[in-house]
Amino acid sequence: MSWLKRNLFFAIGSLVALILMGLAGWFLYAKWSQNNDVLATLNSDYAELKNLNSANPHPGSGSVNNIQLAKEQRAQLLEFLKKTGPYFAPIPRIPDLPKITDRDFSAALSQTIEQLRAESTNASVSLPAENYSFSFAAQKSKISFAAGSLDRVATQLGEIKTLAEVLFSARVNALDNLRRERVSQDDTYGLQTDYLGEKTTTNTLAVLTPYEITFRGFSSELASVLAGLANSPHAVLVKTINVELAPAVAAPEPVASAPQYIMVPQYNNMQQEAASHEQQAADAQAAFRSRYGLGGPQNMGGVAYRGLGSAPQQTYAPPPTGVPGAAPANKGGLPTVLDEKLLKITLDLYIVKPLPTK
Secondary structure, eight states, X not given: OHXXXXXXXXXXXXXXXXXXXXXXXXXXXXXXXXXXXXXXXXXXXXXXXXXXXXXXXXXXXXXXXXXXXHHHXXXXXXXXXXXXXXXXXXXXXXXXXXXXXXXXXXXXXXXXXXXXXXXXXXXXXXXXXXXXXXXXXXXXXXXXXXXXXXXXXXXXXXXXXXXXXXXXHHTOSXXXXXXBOOOSGGGGGSOGGGBOSOOOEXXXXXXXXXXXXXXXXXXXXXXHHHHHHHTSSSOEEEEEEEEEEOOXXXXXXXXXXXXXXXXXXXXXXXXXXXXXXXXXXXXXXXXXXXXXXXXXXXXXXXXXXXXXSSOOOOOOOOOOTTSTTOOOOOOOSOOOOOOOOOEEEEEEEEEEEEOOOO
């Protein structure tokens, strides 16, 4: 203890030095670990640089800078996407409200269906039924809907309206069916003919929503429908087209008409006998004149006068229509080149909705 008192400053200095050495060792260990991390990062960057130098295409050297060219091409691609943006305009949902309630959607659904029925009548497009609901039969009679389904059903209502209006603008003969994807618990109890088995798919660029349209018309109506889809500001991708002859429509039953009677003149026995004698006398006189050449305006002594010139011209009456072998009468006008039949057309298509850009 006396030694400690005599060497107090030495003991304190030694303790301080020991503490400082410990701190120095800890600092060296921490920096050594950081140095290893920096070295690992450097080695990784060197390996990446080596891979880039051996890659095909090469990143460039000298006056050729492929990295800069890639950046410029990326800028061009973004500019192209900006120009094509108007052709991928989103279809507004119905009703287009920030928050849709059951009451809002029920009213909008009824109004939209009535509007589409009126448009089909104005365009002379037949519907499958007078009360056709355009694939929303499950929701038409409801005033409350499955939780969390209003946004997706409202989106489908807007898309169905857009597709139906394309058909009405093309004036197809009849709309047979519209089918969509099941997006709600209410769709489980709807008509099976209103729904598809496909589901919405999403890739790195867009969302693809499937639909199926079946209608009847001729090739000109099909061309008008495809042109309407192509010219639409909304992106519609036609996947498949199935064309077949439309089933024949049954002819209406003939209406029985009242029997018609023809009045035939009646003769008694004496009148019929007198008429028979007169006819026999006329036939005998005609045969006598024909045998001896009598009765002509240029008759000479019982021999028919034939003249000194060429043979008399003979005239031919045209054969009556309907006689076998007779040439058909020319009615004029252009001949029939194409006799087209009514077609039943089914389109499988996707509505493309681009994802928001980052």
